[in-house]
Amino acid sequence: MTNPMKENEIYTDSYESMQHLSNIAAEKSCQCKVEFLFIRSQDLDDETNVETYEAAMKLLEESHGIIVPGAIGSPGFKGVMKTCKFAREKKKPYLGIALGFQCGVMEFAQNICGIYPDSNQKVEEEVLFDTKKSRRGQHTVIFLTENSKLFELYGRKNFIEERNWNQKEINPVHVPLFIKRGLKFVGIGIDEKENGERSQGLQNLMSYDEAGYIKTMDELCKSYRKTAPLLSMQIFELQDHPYYVGVLYGPKCSGDGLHPAAPSPPFIGLIKAALHEKELLEAEKDLSLVNLNLPPAVLPSSTITAQKIIPKSDLIETVNTKPALYAAGKFDNWIETDYELEGISDAEFNYIRTLMDAFKQK
Known part of the structure; x- marks a missing residue:
């Protein structure tokens, strides 16, 4: 203030x-x-x-x-x-x-x-x-x-x-x-x-x-x-x-x-x-501490941004349940439009979904 x-x-x-x-x-x-x-x-x-x-x-x-x-x-x-x-x-x-x-x-x-x-x-x-x-x-x-x-x-x-x-x-x-x-x-x-x-x-x-x-x-x-x-x-x-x-x-x-x-x-x-x-900032902090123990095969191979990853229809329910706009790559713009999954492998997308689901259960 x-x-x-x-x-x-x-x-x-x-x-x-x-x-x-x-x-x-x-x-x-x-x-x-x-x-x-x-x-x-x-x-x-x-x-x-x-x-x-x-x-x-x-x-x-x-x-x-x-x-x-x-x-x-x-x-x-x-x-x-x-x-x-x-x-x-x-x-x-x-x-x-x-x-x-x-x-x-x-x-x-x-x-x-x-x-x-x-x-x-x-x-x-x-x-x-x-x-x-x-x-x-x-x-x-x-x-x-x-x-x-x-x-x-x-x-x-x-x-x-x-x-x-x-x-x-x-x-x-x-x-x-x-x-x-x-x-x-x-x-x-x-x-x-x-x-x-x-x-x-x-x-x-x-x-x-x-x-x-x-x-x-x-x-x-x-x-x-x-x-x-x-x-x-x-x-x-x-x-x-x-x-x-x-x-x-x-x-x-x-x-x-x-x-x-x-x-x-x-x-x-x-x-x-x-x-x-406050809830968003705490969500960001919580996500940074999540240990998913994921196998190496599903780890993202490059920096992933909202413009390339997240369709709103896939994540809106998760985010509304407990907001996490900045989860797993700082998805600042997810709410503005539905993004196409361009250039993202199935393993990378599954990694993001798994991370979001893990946060939802916390």
Whole structure:
């Protein structure tokens, strides 16, 4: 979890709410406890000395989930961007809040969409725009698609109420490109009046299929300058990732102050994904210790990769029984498609199947 060093009390105090929200989600919804690892984002900068950088990266790699909370100012910006890239590429569960939301979008713009890949300053100027007026207080977030993790976590509600405190917004000009490349903005805010109320025409924005969602977003992004309302991207989710989620608002626990608070849905999703990540890492460790006592004839003759070995239909039952995505050769991409068994001998394939079956029985 991204944060400055634990020894300095002022830093941990400033993110006490993040710990509180995480603990509530863990205890009430996931029946587990959270151990927090604090990392100074400045320690991930390229200019940092080698020992400090490696220590910070080690903590990042050991984590099961990452939170990048809101912040003011630019210190550590490069480190935050690097954290976003790490979580996206390594498929680490990630929750970006406020600045963490904005950096998640900017990192995607740079490294996936090719928007000013060599300049953080220019990509920020291009992807974000300053509204010149803070969007503060509680506002309505509108879900645009049912194909959303947070839509499910919020109880399949079309509208939710969350708190904003931001002045910079995602430039809608680039949103269709981001969606096309896999970063979906599943929740938005639209203020049509000074008091933040929405018109009746905004009640039916939900699309029940992918084509309808894309069409809705295209139309909203094309018309935002003409109709004058503020179009605010509020939630993003990355496709083909266990949990890479960003929210521009500040998630909160629901409650009336008299009864126990209900956990915040974005944190529930993060904790559940982190538990799954923990299971995967333990599975990888377990498999490395398995001694199958196989005869030499079935040992693989060369490095075997997922692209050459594993058809999804053969292993999906095994993996669902006890996840082991990294088993016997790090099968990072098995879930994306069915692979043909090209250039693999029967002995090599049987070796892989035997290894997976042995793990299934552990």
